[in-house]
Amino acid sequence: MGLDTKATAAATIAGRVARRQRDTTIVKRAAAVARRRRRTALPPAAVHHRHLSRRQAEVADLAAGGLTDREIAARLFVSVHTIESHLASTYRALGVTTRKALAGALTV
Numbered sequence: 660m661g662l663d664t665k666a667t668a669a670a671t672i673a674g675r676v677a678r679r680q681r682d683t684t685i686v687k688r689a690a691a692v693a694r695r696r697r698r699t700a701l702p703p704a705a706v707h708h709r710h711l712s713r714r715q716a717e718v719a720d721l722a723a724g725g726l727t728d729r730e731i732a733a734r735l736f737v738s739v740h741t742i743e744s745h746l747a748s749t750y751r752a753l754g755v756t757t758r759k760a761l762a763g764a765l766t767v
Contacts, residue, residue: 711752714745715749716749718745718749719745719746719753719761719765720765722746722761728743746761749761
């Protein structure tokens, strides 16, 4: 796990803890750090699929890696509905209907 990945994970965890404690200042700071870290490097899927948005590629990469919609939503500080929407549009863009097919499409 690279340094950027560790920093993003740490910011994500800090955000979760702060959210449980209802400390909005820390939640906002943690979310900002996580967003900055995610902007520094595109996920591998984004490089191979120019017709996916950066966020779609990020969600697709996490889904193909085996994370559930709920886990992805928590990691990216968004709702499960948002993740479902990103995946639906990604499936349409890549012409797939399952996560297994998604993983195959991303490795091509």
